[in-house]
Amino acid sequence: MYRFLLTPRWLGYLALTVAAAMVMVLLGNWQLDRYRDRTAINDRIDAGSRGAPAELGRILPAPGGGAGRAGPPPAAETAWQRVTATGRYDTANIVLVRNRSVEGRAGFEVLTPLVLADGSAVLVDRGWVPPTPGGSAMTQPEVPAAPAGDVTVVGRVHLSESGSYPVERRDGKLETRRVSVPKLARELPYPVYGAYLLLDTQDPPADPGFVPVPVTRENNVLNAAYVVQWWLFAVMALVGFGWVARREAHGGAPGRDKPLDRAAEPVAPAAP
Incomplete structure (x- = not known):
């Protein structure tokens, strides 16, 4: 059959x-x-919201080399872990990351190097600010002042972003579209850790003009x-x-032609 x-x-x-x-x-x-x-990413995000933050040096490898060098990129498993570090903000090298959306609005994320006691630095994303009212998407925003003196920050580890966007300096600030730590490190006068931090809290407190950058869970x-x-x-x-x-x-599909049984057909009477 x-x-x-x-x-x-x-x-x-x-x-x-x-x-x-x-x-x-x-x-x-x-x-x-x-x-x-x-x-796994969502699990790390959830784990990062619990427990005390670890010291920066225990999670991220220290940068080697001299000025303008980025440290080795950390393992993917370190992303979203909470860490703490103490240093001084370098407001002469603020980084503006343009065209970043928070709550459906495009604006700028503001990164500021936190220079540590050993002379290295870690980039801290202090938060999001809207564009200048009446200005274009390229108009630099008003950036809230950073506190002077020693600052202790607690933030989430964010891995360096990929992309070929250039880094340029305009009106005394660095500008870019993506946070590529190695590219930004070339513009800075000290070695920089290979990942950056999304600020959770800081002491003294952060300026209320900043909108915290949310940590987005994966779908x-x-x-x-x-x-x-x-x-x-x-x-x-x-x-x-x-x-x-x-x-x-x-026998095939319904309605398909089947062989006729000739023996079962009625025989027409013969003509007289």
């Missing part, structure tokens, strides 16, 4: 079905990896849904092939 499956045509159908199912399984596996990666639920979707499609493809084959074996 199923010998037709060994014909070249049906073997071709089977090969195509199996190949399509394998591709769908691989796509599901890729989405599963994405789900695991994003879940891993969507990846989980895609896993189920691709694997379900793979099963449907195989089941569909089996259904079509069974229908073919049992």
